[in-house]
Amino acid sequence: MDFQVVVLAGGTSKNLVPIVSKEVPKALLPVANRPVLSYVLELLELNNLKDLIVVVEGEDAALRVGGWISGAYVDRLHVEELPYLLSADSKLRVEPTQLLDTCFSPNTGQLEVLIKWKDLPDFEASWELFDVIQQQFPDFHVEDKVTLLGGGVIDKTKPLVAAVPEDVGTAGAIRAISHHLTANDILVVSGDIVSDVPPGAVAAAHRRHDAVVTAMLCSTPVSGPLESGSSGGKDKTRKTGRYNLIGLDPTKQFLLYIATGAELEKDIRIQKSILRAAGQMEIRADLMDAHLYAFKRSVLQEVLYQKETFHSLRRDVLPYLVRSQLRSEVLLNDVPQPEENGNGKVGSQTNQLIQSQILANASKPSFHQLYAVGPNGSDPVRRTHKCCVYIASSNNYCARLNSIQAFSDINRDVIGEARNLSGYSFSAQNNIIHPSAELGSKTTVGPYCMLGEGSQMGDKCSVKRSVIGRHCRIGSNVKVVNSVVMNHVTIGDGCSINGSVVCSNVQLQERVVLKDCQVGAGFVVTAGSECKGEALAKKEK
Incomplete structure (x- = not known):
């Protein structure tokens, strides 16, 4: 389909503290004991979308994410890490000035180039992968220089991991790697999506409508814990969130209005020209912008x-394109732009030609096309562009891991009602207990639970609607309800954990009680502590 995919994997998101850290950036947070990024990558792979750039905020986070991808997808993906050559204002720190030599790596067979760098001494010249230099520095035209030196060119469709400065925002992240984008159409996917909606369907809708942007919308997810005794159905304690106000045309194919965040509390202001052109507008509060465009x-x-x-x-680029769709300021490569004559009018022959082209392109023209040529075909041609939507079926699952509550919700969903996403085989008891895990006498692991590799539980323990990670050591008489316990956690006898997130390498001493808490990595909770609604974490050095 010739789409290039950009996965925005974030960094150490502030609203996920303390469950994220320098060691565990957002993209590597576990969902059913797998990094959340794995769900995105596998969904893209399933849809044969493999020309990927994974963008991570911060050099350290990028190295960790790149290292994980290289290990997890060693037989399926080849990942190159782009040099971290961006300054805080997203400008290149160094640039190549001369190609000194080429060779093919004896280990990988890949083409490598010896590069001399601007303002650096000769001894700082370095061997780099041809693909990296070609994509990082397109103006250097390394492919021409390699040809002169007699080298070869290898496959260019390989996933890249690119580091960008922290807090540049999603638009800033795309801006920083914009020079890597070469395909006609770009699919931008948030790295925190857990979904079974095929992105290929979004791409197909985009091409079908010849849109400048197509946004995927899905049903707003429900949020909040299920009661401990629930058997897996929806519970009254779970509430549907309000994420966006969406305005759609009567065909439900075009986006006419979108409000998000603080705008939800303001009065709705609709442009008259858009409303008149579309005829009517349906306002929806039950749909969520899934951050897949x-x-x-x-x-x-x-x-x-x-x-x-x-x-x-979401807050700047998409609303701007929606607002300006009937007075387009963007240049469309495949739409002829009218030239005005001396009276500010479009020549009649030009206008008729454009009108015939528009009407020939669709059996039922969109309101954009009709608006462009005017009511009688003799008015000046107006510049328009299309903003489209793909609305996922309510039977599909789609959620974003963008808050601590969402982290808990998604973990429970993926081992519950959305278990098809987990990639695991469930037992007859509707749970997942790794064969290497050990359970003590009279210990029960209920339905919609997961117990990871090498974990051990003492006697008379109870686990309900929870995920427990790998190599945990859990004492006797421990209760875990509606919680996520990550890897290498030690839990002493008599502890009670309810509605909480316990990060890796945490130690809970005897008789600790946690209710609606988050415990950051490596923290020690002393014996007998009772905590409710607290975030416990080590102080940053």
Whole structure:
């Protein structure tokens, strides 16, 4: 389908503290004992979308994410890490000035190039992968220089891990790696999506409508814990969130209005021109912007270049494109732009030609096309562009791991009602207990639970609606309900954990009681402590 995919994997998101850390960036947070990023990568692979750039905020986080991808997908993906050559203002720190030599690696068979760097001495010249230099520095034209030296060119469709400065926002992240984008259409996917909605369907809808942007919308997820005795159905304690207000045309194919965040509390203000052109608008509060977008590359790059203050795709770029769709300011490569004559009018022959082309392109023209040529075909041609939506079926699962509550919800869903996403085989008791795990006498692990590799539980323990990670040591008389316990956690006798997240390498001493708490990695909770609604973590050095 020739889509290039950008996965925005984030960094150490502040609203996920203390469960994220320098050691565990957001992309590697576990969902059913697998990094959340794995769900995105496997969904893309399933849809044969393999031309990937994974963008991570922060050099340390990028190295960890890149290292994990290299290990986890060693037989399926080849990952190259882009050099961290961006300054805080997203400008290149160094650049190549001369190609000194080429060779093929005896270990991997890949083409490597010896590069001399600007303002660096000769001894700082370094061997780099051809693909990395070609994509990081397109103006250097390394492919021409390699040809002159008699080298070869290898496959260019390989996933990349790119580090960008922290807190640049989603628009800033795309802006920083914009020079790597070469396909006609770009699929931008948030790295925190857990979903079974095929992104290929979004890409197909985008191409079908020849849109500048197509946003995937899904049903708003329910949030909050199930009661401990629930058998897995929806419970009254779980509430549907309110994420967006969406305005759709009567065909439910075009996006006319979108509000998010603080805008939800304001009065709805609709542009009259859009409402008149569409005829009517349906306002929906039950749909969520899933942060999966298909963009026309040339338009995305133009907007990011011209609107330097745009920080967010969701809050800035998408609303801008929606607002301006009937008075388009973007250049569309495949739409002829009218030339005005001396009277400010479009020549009649030009206008008729454009009208015939528009009407020939669709059996039922969209309101954009009808608006462009005017009511009688003799008015000046107006510049328009299309903002489309793909609405996922309510039977599909789609959620974003963008809060601590969402982290807990998604973990429970993936071993519960959305178990098809887990990739695991469930037992007859509807749970997952690794063969190497050990259970003490009279210990029960209920339905919709997971017990990871090498973990041990003492006598008379109870686990309900919870995920327990790998190599945990859990004493006797311990209760774990509606919680997530990560890897290498030690839990003393008589502890009670309810509605909480316990990160890796935590030690809970005897008789600790946690209710609705988050415990950061490596923290020690002393014996007999009773904590409710607290975030416990080591102080940053």
